[in-house]
Amino acid sequence: MRLIFRWLLRIATGLILLIVAGIALVYFLASQSRPDYNREVSVAGLTAPVEIVRDNANVPHIFGQSDADVYFGLGFAHAQDRLWQMTVMRRTVQGRLSEVFGDRTVGIDRLLRRLDLYRAAQLSVEVQDEETMVALRAYAAGVNARLTQINEESLGRGAPEMFLFPTPMAPWHPADSIAMIKLMALQLSGHLEEEVLRARTSLMLDDPDRLLDILPDVPGTGIAALPEYSGLFPGLPRYASGTRPAADPVSPVPERGLAGASNAWAADPTRSASGGTLLANDPHLGFSAPSTWYLARLELSAGGVIGGTIPGVPAIMTGRSDYLGWGITSSYVDDQDLYIEQLNPDDPEQYLTPDGYKPFENRPSIIQIKNAAPITLTLRWTENGPVLPGSLYNLGTITPPGxxxxxxxxxxxxxxxxxxxxxxxxxxxxxxQAIEAGERYIAPAQNLTLADRETVAMQTVGAIPRRDARHQSQGRMPSQGWRPENRWQGRMPYQTNPSFLSPTGGLLGNTNNKTVDRPFPNHVSHSWGDTQRVNRWERLMQSRQVHTRDSFIEVQLDPVSFTARSLLPLIGADLWFTGEAAPEGTPERQRQIALSLLADWNGEMNEHLPEPLIYAAWLRALQQRLIKDELGPLADEFKHVDPLFIERVFRDVDGASVWCDVSQSAPVESCTDMARLALDDALVWIAETHGTALESLRWGDAHQATHDHPILGKVPVLRYFVNIRQSTSGGDNTLQRGRTSGEDPAPFQNVHGAGFRGVYDFADPDSSVFVISTGQSGHFLSRHYDDQAQLWRRGEYIPMSLDTDLARAASVGVTTLIPQ
Incomplete structure (x- = not known):
C-alpha cells in the first residue's frame, strides 16, 4: 500500500511539473511577441529616422522628416500592437477566414466573396490622389517592415494567436487599407436587413395598416403609401417565416439594431465658457477585445493630428489638430437597395433587364477550407449589383421561385x-476646407461634425443614390430589378447633402436622429437610428447658457433614459398604486413592490440600481406579448424594444391598440391587461435569473459590457485572460449608450457602444481628452491590453496633447526606426 502511495505521489508530482512546464513554455512563446517599445530598429523603406514615442497610455506619437516617413511609422506601430486584428480583418474582407478557422466561417467567406469588396478596393487604388498613394505605400511599407523584423528576430510570430492558428502573413498592400474602410461600411450598413424585414413583416400581417406600427416612421412629414410586398411578387406564400443561424463574433454583418450609431455635438464661442469652440464625439461600434479603435498622434507637414485610428488605415478617423476637430456619426443614408431579379425560364444564366434578358457576369472563386475540401463558388453580378445568397437575412423567404x-x-x-x-x-x-475634402467620401456615409477655432458645422459626407420618383417601393422594400424606374440613376450632387453651418443658437449635434425631412426621392433615409437620445441631448444642451469641456463630458456620460421617463407613465397608467394589499411572496406583492420602485425612479440607468433591470425586463416582455401572436416566429427578429411602437399602441395611434388583443383568444384583452401580464412575465424571469429580492437587484449585473476576443473569447480557460467584462450604466436609449444584445439567456448584456470618446476645447486644445474601451495593445499578456478599460468604465479620460515634451515625459518607450 505504501509503495502504491509513493508511486501515485510521484506520478502526481510529475504531472504537476509537466503542467507547470507546459504553462511556462506557452507563456514564454506567447510573450516573445510582446513588442519592445524602447529600442532601435533598422528597417528598409525609410528615407530618414522615425521616432515613435509612446506616452504613458501607450499612445504612439510619431515624428519623421517627411509625411511618408510618419505614415511608415504608423504602419509599424499598428503592426506592433494589432497585427492579429489586422490579419483577421483583412482575411474577413477577402473572404479567406476558412483557410484558418475551417468550416466555422464558410458562410462568412461565401458572403464576402459574393460582395467582392476586396476586388472593389483593388480597383479603387487607381483613383486615389498622389498624396493618398504616398500615405498608402508608406504605411504598407511600415507594416511589412514589422513583419520582416518578426521573421528575422523570431518574435513569436507577431501575436500569441499565431501559435494557435499558424498561417503565413502576406505582405500588406495599399488595397488592404482601402478594404478596411469598405469592411467598416459593411459593419455600419443596416438598410439591407431593414428592407428584408419590412418585406417579411408585410407578408405576415393580415392588416397592412399595422406595418407602420411595428416598423414606424420617425415622426415628421408622412411618407406616401407603399404597395404590399405580396402585390409586387404574388407568387410568395402569405406567411414567410424563417430562422437565422446564430451570429459568429468574427462576422462583419451586423445584427438588426447594431449597424452603427454614435454621438457628436459642438458649441461655437458664443455658447462656450472658455470663448473657444467645443466638440465631443463618441462613435459606437460592437465591443471587442481589443477595441476597433487605436489612438495615435501623427506629426505631419501640415501640423500634428491626434485621435482615433482603425488598425490597417493610415488616417486619423476622428480627432483634432491645432486648428480643427472632427467627429463622425452614422448618417443612416439609404445607400443600399435590394432587387429581385427575374431569371430567364429558358436559360437560368440570364436575367431580365429593361432591354431584355442578359447573361450574368460570372466569375469562379475557390474557398480553401482548413481540414476540408475546397469549395468553388460562381460569383454572379447583375447590372444592379452582386447576387446574394438566400440565407442572408432569410432573403430566400421573400424571393419567388425563378x-x-x-x-x-x-x-x-x-x-x-x-x-x-x-x-x-x-x-x-x-x-x-474640411467640408470641401468631404466631397470625396463615398462609403460609409457619415455625419461629419466639425469645429475650427471660430466655427462649428455638421456635413453629411458619402454618396447618396439618385432614385426615380416612380420607384415602386421608394427603396424601403426589395423591388423588381428589371423596371427602369427602380434602378439608381447615379449620385445626388454633394451640394445637396445635408449641411448645417454656424447654427443660430451656437449648438449643433447628432445622435443618429432624423436630420432633414425631405420628400422622396430627395430624402436621405426612411430609417434612422435614434428617436430617443436626441430628446435628452436637447434638454441637457439647452439647460446651460454656456458649456465647458466638463459639461460636454457630463453629457457623454449621461445615463438618464428619456424613454423610461416617457413610457412608464403610459404603460403603467392603470397599474400604479392599485389593488389590495398582497401577502409576502405572492406574485401580486412582487408586482406592487416593482411598481412602487418604478414610481419613485427618475429614469437613471445606473448600474447600481434595481429599477433599470425591472424596467428593461418589463418593456421586453411587453413587446413580445404584443407581437408574438401576429408575427409568430418572426417576432424573434424584433430583439430590441421600439419605443415608437409601444407609444403608438398605448396611445392608440391610428388604431394601433389592436395589438393588445390576443387574436387567438376569445376575450378581448386591453392594453392594461397586456401591461400587467408583461410585468408578471418580467418578474418571473428576474426571479429565475437574478433572484426574488427586487430591492437588491443591480442593473450592472445584467448590463455587463462584453469586450470579448472574437476568436478566443469562448475557449475554456483562455476566455478569462482575453475577455474584458465590466458592470456598466446606460442602456439602449441613453446618451451613455450601452446597446443590449437582445439574445437569450443574457438579453441585457452591453454589446455595442462608445469604443472611443473624445472631447476637444479649442480655447486650450491641449486640455482635450480621449479614451478607448480596452487598451492600445492586442496582446493579452501586455499591461496595455486593458489599461484604459477601467478608465472608460468610470468615465475617465487621458490627455489628448500635441505637446512633444509632455509625450516624452514618463513615456513607456521610444522606438527609433533607422533606414537600412
Missing part, C-alpha cells in the same frame, strides 16, 4: 475615393 436577389450599394464602387477624403481631412485647417 428569381434571385441582388444588391446595389455605394460601397461596391470601384471608384471609391473615401481614403483620399480621410487623408485630406487631416490637412484641413478650417471647417470650409
Amino acid at each position: 428569381h434571385v436577389a441582388s444588391l446595389a450599394w455605394t460601397a461596391l464602387s470601384p471608384n471609391d475615393t473615401t481614403m483620399s477624403a480621410a487623408i485630406a481631412l487631416m490637412s484641413a485647417k478650417t471647417v470650409a
Whole structure:
C-alpha cells in the first residue's frame, strides 16, 4: 500500500511539473511577441529616422522628416500592437477566414466573396490622389517592415494567436487599407436587413395598416403609401417565416439594431465658457477585445493630428489638430437597395433587364477550407449589383421561385475615393476646407461634425443614390430589378447633402436622429437610428447658457433614459398604486413592490440600481406579448424594444391598440391587461435569473459590457485572460449608450457602444481628452491590453496633447526606426 502511495505521489508530482512546464513554455512563446517599445530598429523603406514615442497610455506619437516617413511609422506601430486584428480583418474582407478557422466561417467567406469588396478596393487604388498613394505605400511599407523584423528576430510570430492558428502573413498592400474602410461600411450598413424585414413583416400581417406600427416612421412629414410586398411578387406564400443561424463574433454583418450609431455635438464661442469652440464625439461600434479603435498622434507637414485610428488605415478617423476637430456619426443614408431579379425560364444564366434578358457576369472563386475540401463558388453580378445568397437575412423567404436577389450599394464602387477624403481631412485647417475634402467620401456615409477655432458645422459626407420618383417601393422594400424606374440613376450632387453651418443658437449635434425631412426621392433615409437620445441631448444642451469641456463630458456620460421617463407613465397608467394589499411572496406583492420602485425612479440607468433591470425586463416582455401572436416566429427578429411602437399602441395611434388583443383568444384583452401580464412575465424571469429580492437587484449585473476576443473569447480557460467584462450604466436609449444584445439567456448584456470618446476645447486644445474601451495593445499578456478599460468604465479620460515634451515625459518607450 505504501509503495502504491509513493508511486501515485510521484506520478502526481510529475504531472504537476509537466503542467507547470507546459504553462511556462506557452507563456514564454506567447510573450516573445510582446513588442519592445524602447529600442532601435533598422528597417528598409525609410528615407530618414522615425521616432515613435509612446506616452504613458501607450499612445504612439510619431515624428519623421517627411509625411511618408510618419505614415511608415504608423504602419509599424499598428503592426506592433494589432497585427492579429489586422490579419483577421483583412482575411474577413477577402473572404479567406476558412483557410484558418475551417468550416466555422464558410458562410462568412461565401458572403464576402459574393460582395467582392476586396476586388472593389483593388480597383479603387487607381483613383486615389498622389498624396493618398504616398500615405498608402508608406504605411504598407511600415507594416511589412514589422513583419520582416518578426521573421528575422523570431518574435513569436507577431501575436500569441499565431501559435494557435499558424498561417503565413502576406505582405500588406495599399488595397488592404482601402478594404478596411469598405469592411467598416459593411459593419455600419443596416438598410439591407431593414428592407428584408419590412418585406417579411408585410407578408405576415393580415392588416397592412399595422406595418407602420411595428416598423414606424420617425415622426415628421408622412411618407406616401407603399404597395404590399405580396402585390409586387404574388407568387410568395402569405406567411414567410424563417430562422437565422446564430451570429459568429468574427462576422462583419451586423445584427438588426447594431449597424452603427454614435454621438457628436459642438458649441461655437458664443455658447462656450472658455470663448473657444467645443466638440465631443463618441462613435459606437460592437465591443471587442481589443477595441476597433487605436489612438495615435501623427506629426505631419501640415501640423500634428491626434485621435482615433482603425488598425490597417493610415488616417486619423476622428480627432483634432491645432486648428480643427472632427467627429463622425452614422448618417443612416439609404445607400443600399435590394432587387429581385427575374431569371430567364429558358436559360437560368440570364436575367431580365429593361432591354431584355442578359447573361450574368460570372466569375469562379475557390474557398480553401482548413481540414476540408475546397469549395468553388460562381460569383454572379447583375447590372444592379452582386447576387446574394438566400440565407442572408432569410432573403430566400421573400424571393419567388425563378428569381434571385441582388444588391446595389455605394460601397461596391470601384471608384471609391473615401481614403483620399480621410487623408485630406487631416490637412484641413478650417471647417470650409474640411467640408470641401468631404466631397470625396463615398462609403460609409457619415455625419461629419466639425469645429475650427471660430466655427462649428455638421456635413453629411458619402454618396447618396439618385432614385426615380416612380420607384415602386421608394427603396424601403426589395423591388423588381428589371423596371427602369427602380434602378439608381447615379449620385445626388454633394451640394445637396445635408449641411448645417454656424447654427443660430451656437449648438449643433447628432445622435443618429432624423436630420432633414425631405420628400422622396430627395430624402436621405426612411430609417434612422435614434428617436430617443436626441430628446435628452436637447434638454441637457439647452439647460446651460454656456458649456465647458466638463459639461460636454457630463453629457457623454449621461445615463438618464428619456424613454423610461416617457413610457412608464403610459404603460403603467392603470397599474400604479392599485389593488389590495398582497401577502409576502405572492406574485401580486412582487408586482406592487416593482411598481412602487418604478414610481419613485427618475429614469437613471445606473448600474447600481434595481429599477433599470425591472424596467428593461418589463418593456421586453411587453413587446413580445404584443407581437408574438401576429408575427409568430418572426417576432424573434424584433430583439430590441421600439419605443415608437409601444407609444403608438398605448396611445392608440391610428388604431394601433389592436395589438393588445390576443387574436387567438376569445376575450378581448386591453392594453392594461397586456401591461400587467408583461410585468408578471418580467418578474418571473428576474426571479429565475437574478433572484426574488427586487430591492437588491443591480442593473450592472445584467448590463455587463462584453469586450470579448472574437476568436478566443469562448475557449475554456483562455476566455478569462482575453475577455474584458465590466458592470456598466446606460442602456439602449441613453446618451451613455450601452446597446443590449437582445439574445437569450443574457438579453441585457452591453454589446455595442462608445469604443472611443473624445472631447476637444479649442480655447486650450491641449486640455482635450480621449479614451478607448480596452487598451492600445492586442496582446493579452501586455499591461496595455486593458489599461484604459477601467478608465472608460468610470468615465475617465487621458490627455489628448500635441505637446512633444509632455509625450516624452514618463513615456513607456521610444522606438527609433533607422533606414537600412
